[in-house]
Amino acid sequence: MGDIKDIRELPQKKVIKPVKLDEHIIEIVSDSGEGAQKCGQSLGAISAKMGNGVWTVEIIPAEIQPPARSREGASGIRVRIGSKKVTNTGNYANLVIALNEQVIYGRLRQDAYDDQTVMFIENKWATHELDSIRQQYADAIDEFKALGIQVHEIPMETECLKLTPNPRKGKNMWVLGLLCYIYNRDVSKAEEQVQSIFRKKSQAIIEMNLRLLRAGYDWAERNIELHFEIPAMQVSSDQVVMNGNESLSLGIMAAGIELCSMYPITPATSVTHHLAEYFERVGGIVHQAEDEIAAIGFAIGASFAGKTAITVTSGPGLALKTEFLGLAVMAEIPLVIIDVQRGGPSTGLPTKVEQSDLLAAIYGEAGDAPKIVLAAATIEECFHFVILARKLAESFRTPVILLSDANLATGVQPFPRPKIDTEWFSAPIDQSPWKEDTKPFDWDPQTGLSKRPIPGQKGGMYTVTGLAHGPHGRVAYEPEINQNSAESRSRKIAAFQKTLKPPIIHGDAEGDLLLVGWGSTLGAIEEAVDRARNLDFKVSSLHLRFMFPIVPGLTEIFSRFKKVITVEINYSDQLGDPMITKENRRYAQLAWYLRAKTQFDIDCFSNVYGQPMNPGKVFQLIERELSEGTNNINS
Amino acid sequence: MLNPTHELCSIPMPDQYFGMDDYGKGTPRWCPGCGGHSILASVQRVCKDLQYPPEKTVCVSGIGCSSRFPHYMGTYGFHGLHGRAFPVACGIKFRRPDLNVFAITGDGDCCSIGAGHWVHAIRYNMKMVVLLFDNGIYGLTKKQTSPTSPMGTLSNTHPAGSVLPPINPIQTTLGLANVSFVAQTTDWNSAHLYATIRKAADHPGLAFVRIVQRCPVFMRDLYGDIATNKDELILLSHQNGIDLKPSALQSFKHILEHDPSNIHKAREHAETEDGIPIGLFYQNTSSPRYDLYGAHNRGMNTTDKKWALESLLDQYTIRNN
Structure with a gap:
């Protein structure tokens, strides 16, 4: 055993007064499939419910099941808990729970720890049947100590085996219990959390996980001398806690959008998982298309038919959608495209963060294709910007691209509960007769704006085309018409720009x-x-x-x-x-x-x-x- | 326009009667002798006979000679991207069951660049009429080999003759999941063309109609003979098939009885090399329809929507007041 005293020597619970902290960064790192993320998300949720500022970020390997005990396979989560609002992932972790030593190398390479970091590591590897693994473990512990990390080897497996024959499933809840003791978390809130995450499982499984949670807590109380208190923020308004992709999904619903047409792609897909679960309750529906191109084409068809639709994708999908995006610009069809950016180019780093689609979003299409591009900066903005994007798409008769990224997608943070306004919802489809003398592209010479007829409107019949067209919507062969229509499409974007205010400077103005x-x-x-x-x-x-x-x-x-x-x-x-x-x-x-x-x-x-x-x-x-x-x- | 019979007759009559003119727009720019002209006239006649309100009708197309079609219809139209008529048409229909949708595509559009969408549109089986204008050549881009060009076709991309056997669109469609209506007709037999589109318009699902079409400019020889020589056409006939008047039947030398509920026989006929079978190969009126799924929860009112959204937010809420 390492620096921690054996449980048999210390059978009695100790009463330790918790040390007050402003904030702490905790990591739980494991092989894929050991439930580290569930453990960290729960710790984050419990802390948010106790009134703390929280930011969680997932540590995700690119493969679904990377080999066990591999450095590249590090899977887990980082949770930053504070007594103020937390807006980012922070620097070095203060405390890390490691389920094996190899995954820690992966995190060290990413500069996650420094000489102040405290580590609790599973000690079963010290007595592993294979010499090679025992050796690897011993070497790693020496190496970590040499880096200044304070290493505590603890018997996670041994303790869990007292309750379950398969600690691989369940160790995460034991660890959650341990962390709940260290950070003095409200045990009843932790129990509620465990019941909530296993709500779709049997009562026996819920009971088992509750027992593991309490066992982890009790063990820590008897054996661990770290005991902290992170006071709550002073917040008087109701808060919601979610990740950026859930926030986008709820934003889609709050915008009154009723169709999301998508094709699976990481890290955007979880937006549509959330939508698929809840969208129909608010009158919406998810269409899983046959490919990225069909996904945007379907959305454009639905928008043309009256209700602005949305498509959700990531970089490679955005690339495939460019021809249709150009058509939506040319034909002036309102549409919202969310791009949850990942590492690129090509397949790149599907699960990792990058902000490399900015120029593709602005300039990606062949030909001149001006459109609106927004970028959400916070999880809260993910929600509100979808509502904004839908309104802008309709007001300016244009596609709007909303950029998010893998960091916002999986980060979890509390923010003030939105006050739902029915004004956010899209209006019913206009089916009143069309004013016969209004052309389908009756561009206002000042603003470039025009009103579009919707199928079903009597007298409004016209044909949308990606070919150059004049105000009547008919194919145009005259050079002046092409110049004039390009000007009109550009002018309306300028008209929108006139409504924007200069950005607020954080700090002094000079x-x-x-x-x-x-x-x-x-x-x-x-x-x-x-x-x-x-x-x-x-x-x-x-x-x-x-x-x-x-x-x-x-x-x-x-x-x-x-x-x-x-x-x-x-x-x-x-x-x-x-x-x-x-x-x-x-x-x-x-x-x-x-x-x-x-x-x-x-x-x-x-x-x-x-x-x-x-x-x-x-x-x-x-x-x-x-x-x-x-x-x-x-x- | 009020129907003058209103005051004379107690049978309810529509307030507005649409004539052929209501379905036309502009002057078609297809070449003289192009099959497109007769297909356009047949679709307009079907719309008129079914009294489709022009504002409730949408013609969606891709790119190619065929895809100019929506510009010549007095309905709403969507002339989109090469190969992508199907996703747009499906997106339009998904939440608008009140709209009558025609998807117009060509052999390059449907069977080459948009082939992936073809497979899935058949599987979605949303109520619409699909017209495949198949002239066996790329016309708009001036004579390149199409996926349905017969092997050996001399074209600008294969000056020594095309080297692969063509796709048979009927055979392919009959092999797709959830297929529900497959028919074949020609541009030059107007009675059969009209009757086929009419039957397709009544079908509760996606009706796929391949129209064997002449291109007098680039493929003069492909169907030139057949159009005048009655030997090549084989009429598939059945009481549940395409409804032809007895007088129209007389123009066929070869008539084959085929029950359109029999998909195995349909596949056999599709593979025949004895001539060109025309008629209804297959129909199943009870195949699952994705448009019915798409339309099931439309039109929720704002009060219900707000309530549902608030209760959803409750799941994420920490109360502090």
């Missing part, structure tokens, strides 16, 4: 450094900026939600900072590489785009390790940039 982000990096960037500002660094940040058209005022804002850097999770060439010059350097996507839009010499900080942005990395960036005494490179 300074030495401005960080610009988009999507799920919001929490990490702002946390780093706050930390740096407390140390008197003159740094601010701003976060973009309206990607196309772009929000106004950026040129003016950028001019008040000595340097502007985008922070993104996508690829960019690193300056300093002998092969890379300022001329051939490939910039991160937002940086590239903003350089073109504002003509500022904007720098970028980005990478494609497939990991969520963490505040520590952003803080290091700020420190590096502002201690070098960089000159104003924008002037």
